[in-house]
Amino acid sequence: FDVVDVIRTKRDGGRLADEQIDWVIDAYTRGVVAEQQMAALAMAIFLRGMERPEIARWTRAMIDSGERMDFSTLSKPTTDKHSTGGVGDKITLPLAPLVASFGVAVPQLSGRGLGHTGGTLDKLEAIPGWRADLSNEQMMRQLESAGAVICAAGSGLAPADKKLYALRDITGTVEAIPLIASSIMSKKIAEGTAALTLDVKTGAGAFMKDEADARELARTMVELGTDAGVRTVALLTDMSAPLGRTAGNGLEVRESLEVLAGGGPADVVELTCALAREMLEAAGVRDADVEAALADGRAMDSWRAMISAQGGDVDAPLPVAQHVEEFRASEDGVVTGLDAMGVGVAAWRLGAGRSRPGEAVQAAAGVEIEAHIGDEVKAGDVLARLHTDTAERMPRALESIAGSWTLEAPGTEVPERRIVKD
Ligand code: URA
Numbered sequence: 001f002d003v004v005d006v007i008r009t010k011r012d013g014g015r016l017a018d019e020q021i022d023w024v025i026d027a028y029t030r031g032v033v034a035e036q037q038m039a040a041l042a043m044a045i046f047l048r049g050m051e052r053p054e055i056a057r058w059t060r061a062m063i064d065s066g067e068r069m070d071f072s073t074l075s076k077p078t079t080d081k082h083s084t085g086g087v088g089d090k091i092t093l094p095l096a097p098l099v100a101s102f103g104v105a106v107p108q109l110s111g112r113g114l115g116h117t118g119g120t121l122d123k124l125e126a127i128p129g130w131r132a133d134l135s136n137e138q139m140m141r142q143l144e145s146a147g148a149v150i151c152a153a154g155s156g157l158a159p160a161d162k163k164l165y166a167l168r169d170i171t172g173t174v175e176a177i178p179l180i181a182s183s184i185m186s187k188k189i190a191e192g193t194a195a196l197t198l199d200v201k202t203g204a205g206a207f208m209k210d211e212a213d214a215r216e217l218a219r220t221m222v223e224l225g226t227d228a229g230v231r232t233v234a235l236l237t238d239m240s241a242p243l244g245r246t247a248g249n250g251l252e253v254r255e256s257l258e259v260l261a262g263g264g265p266a267d268v269v270e271l272t273c274a275l276a277r278e279m280l281e282a283a284g285v286r287d288a289d290v291e292a293a294l295a296d297g298r299a300m301d302s303w304r305a306m307i308s309a310q311g312g313d314v315d316a317p318l319p320v321a322q323h324v325e326e327f328r329a330s331e332d333g334v335v336t337g338l339d340a341m342g343v344g345v346a347a348w349r350l351g352a353g354r355s356r357p358g359e360a361v362q363a364a365a366g367v368e369i370e371a372h373i374g375d376e377v378k379a380g381d382v383l384a385r386l387h388t389d390t391a392e393r394m395p396r397a398l399e400s401i402a403g404s405w406t407l408e409a410p411g412t413e414v415p416e417r418r419i420v421k422d
Pocket of ligand 1 (some may be wrong): 084085165174179180181182301
């Protein structure tokens, strides 16, 4: 095969042959196809799209670039979830132990922050002692003992995606349905879960801002999963405003603990419970009373087992930032909108995210939202608290958060926010 032919085929709007796809993914993984060539091909796919059979073949080739895990020897059914990423999306933290408390296994391979969105592993690393890296054997043991595992994907899982993801991140080719769908599903299918619940985000803080695009992404991923023998369902959920009242690693752990203790913000609880019911249903557990498991401490027990199995000190205090500044309202009003993107970028600038691959993140940095949608405020009231260990980061974070609130006249009716869409 000639890689330039493959690029030209897609550049001119053609359909890639199965053999071309298998070859180009394999050759790229082995370093025979250069980064520049794959960048050109990714841009051609971004602009021209792919047909369903091409996406399916591309996904399979990425799975075949590495190892597949096998949980079939476990004594319990497996069920996993994946979110396409958002601001304040800490749902995995309460969700995995909640679902595991019903006796199913949750093998949650997670990632790190990307751009303005947070990463589950970065959040959990705010807990003193907690380790993200487990061997496959450790993972299997923990699934039997604690039920839930949240850890980093080993380097053997879909290595083609690892390379391609890093390349897309720096070439403006992230937000394409065929590339997102194949990236997510190659990892989840290779992971070997029997059931998968997808949380597909839409709105200002999501990669797919448009609802029709998000639906198309959801449909594509459900088909890919189903065809590969994974029971796959998707929920379409709102990411126009941040989830809950915190964005930032340690702050989100704190909020997750509130949910596990039976409290926490209503939107976080609603989404956690909706996803838990889907995951349990997919694993054959019907009519689970997930609210009761949050209220009576079963989910919290399961969290403590999961965190301590990975070296985390569940009773240690979470890190506190060295600098905290308040951002205040300049007028009276009712909050009718809160822009997830503005809050996400602020948290990232405060040090919760990275600007270069591999950079360390601050465990205590982030945004604590005081006034969320529906809240009445007076001029001078605190809208948010900004946390960071590096004072120099404060001005630019304030700049990005300043325009995030939409305030309307006091008394304005605010329609209830629907987290899960029909
Ligand atoms: N998450 C992934 O794993 N891949 C994408 O392409 C987008 C979000």
